[in-house]
Amino acid sequence: MELDEIRHAISDTDQQLLGLLAKRRQLALAVADAKLAQNKPIRDQKREQELLVSLISQGKPLGLDAQYVTRLYHVIIEDSVLQQQAKIQGQLNGTDSPAVRVAFLGGQGSYSYWATQKYFTRRAERIIEQGCDSFNEIVQAVETGHADYAVLPIENTSSGSINEVYDLLQHTRLSIVGELTHPIAHCLLGLPGTDLSKIRQVCAHPQVIAQCSQYLQGLSQVKIEYCDSSSDAFTRIKQQQDPTVVAIGGEEGGQLYGLQVLTRDLANQKDNVSRFIVVARKPVTVAKAIPAKTTFIMYTGQQPGALVDALLVLKQHGISMAKLESRPINGNPWEEMFYVDVFANLSDYAMTRALEELNKITKFIKVLGCYPSEDIEPTQVTAG
Numbered sequence: 001m002e003l004d005e006i007r008h009a010i011s012d013t014d015q016q017l018l019g020l021l022a023k024r025r026q027l028a029l030a031v032a033d034a035k036l037a038q039n040k041p042i043r044d045q046k047r048e049q050e051l052l053v054s055l056i057s058q059g060k061p062l063g064l065d066a067q068y069v070t071r072l073y074h075v076i077i078e079d080s081v082l083q084q085q086a087k088i089q090g091q092l093n094g095t096d097s098p099a100v101r102v103a104f105l106g107g108q109g110s111y112s113y114w115a116t117q118k119y120f121t122r123r124a125e126r127i128i129e130q131g132c133d134s135f136n137e138i139v140q141a142v143e144t145g146h147a148d149y150a151v152l153p154i155e156n157t158s159s160g161s162i163n164e165v166y167d168l169l170q171h172t173r174l175s176i177v178g179e180l181t182h183p184i185a186h187c188l189l190g191l192p193g194t195d196l197s198k199i200r201q202v203c204a205h206p207q208v209i210a211q212c213s214q215y216l217q218g219l220s221q222v223k224i225e226y227c228d229s230s231s232d233a234f235t236r237i238k239q240q241q242d243p244t245v246v247a248i249g250g251e252e253g254g255q256l257y258g259l260q261v262l263t264r265d266l267a268n269q270k271d272n273v274s275r276f277i278v279v280a281r282k283p284v285t286v287a288k289a290i291p292a293k294t295t296f297i298m299y300t301g302q303q304p305g306a307l308v309d310a311l312l313v314l315k316q317h318g319i320s321m322a323k324l325e326s327r328p329i330n331g332n333p334w335e336e337m338f339y340v341d342v343f344a345n346l347s348d349y350a351m352t353r354a355l356e357e358l359n360k361i362t363k364f365i366k367v368l369g370c371y372p373s374e375d376i377e378p379t380q381v382t383a384g
């Protein structure tokens with residue numbers, strides 16, 4: 001066969017694969033309805049395990065190795081679970097809508113832009129993007145009704161918690177309605193033909209600079225220019241047309257601005273991942289069929305053992321903590337507000353009781369939201 005002919009056959013096969021993947025998604029969505037009717041959880045790891053074992057043995061005689069099949073199906077199953085969760089949540093909360101207005105940091109190509117796309121593509125036919133220059137502006141956009149949702153980065157595996165976002169949560173009336181994680185692969189990006197040895201300036205968001213601090217220490221002769229977002233950094237490079245100025249951001253984002261990758265993997269941690277929260281004016285209820293997280297803030301006072309006592313309440317009710325963070329309380333020097341993420345649904349009996357008890361022993365407590373957990377741990381195939 002000629003090259004063109006073979007490529008034609010590949011394209012035909014890919015089209016069939018896409019058709020089949022779309023069909024599989026539809027079937028998974030139908031499964032979600034059936035599970036809801038039968039009061040069954042969305043995730044069924046026993047079924048996933050059986051499926052993987054069977055697919056691996058079916059793949060073998062076809063020359064498809066176990067690792068390849070497993071990797072592919074982890075992606076397919078994750079999508080299938082998240083599609084089902086999004087559908088059930090939309091139905092339960094009446095949030096199914098053809099178009100959503102979403103505020104996020106930066107413009108097209110910023111990390112928050114990709115996180116927004118990832119989260120809302122499953123939930124709406126159209127995303128009306130509202131790029132903002134600061135976290136404060138993003139929150140304001142939703143508070144004032146100019147946007148329906150905000151997507152905010154809250155923590156990162158290299159730089160830790162994003163304090164500015166934590167502090168905004170202390171004072172907002174908005175509720176956390178969702179979360180997602182997104183891999184953040186920092187690259188040095190420049191105009192085509194940029195010579196790495198001649199760069200004089202690096203443009204990036206302060207969070208990005210913190211996440212790449214070790215790499216940047218090695219560029220001692222280079223000036224760091226703080227930008228509002230990665231897309232702001234890309235825009236500057238494109239506008240300035242100066243090959244000695246480069247940006248740090250994601251490869252896909254840089255491509256939208258005609259920039260080329262000079263160096264990859266700049267983050268301090270190899271697995272550089274950010275967790276984003278999604279906030280809205282109205283809280284949501286999480287279906288029992290979906291694993292939920294609840295976030296609350298509390299001020300315990302400064303008496304000895306106050307935090308221990310509060311955490312013991314969670315222990316007594318068998319509630320596991322996903323994260324504990326503390327931030328200063330504005331106007332009260334040396335006093336700290338605790339932010340607690342737990343693996344629990346706000347409507348669980350244990351969670352209701354725990355909150356009642358915490359209410360009695362803390363000086364202030366407020367639930368910031370209960371939302372589906374989007375951490376879909378891949379099912380591993382066990383031998384035998």
Ligand SMILES: C=C(O[C@@H]1C=C(C(=O)O)C=C[C@H]1O)C(=O)O
Pocket residue numbers: 027028031042043044045047048051076077080081084
């Ligand atoms: C589609 C289902 O829901 C989930 C997704 C699965 C899949 O995509 O194959 C398998 C098990 C469940 O965790 C199902 O239960 O069959």
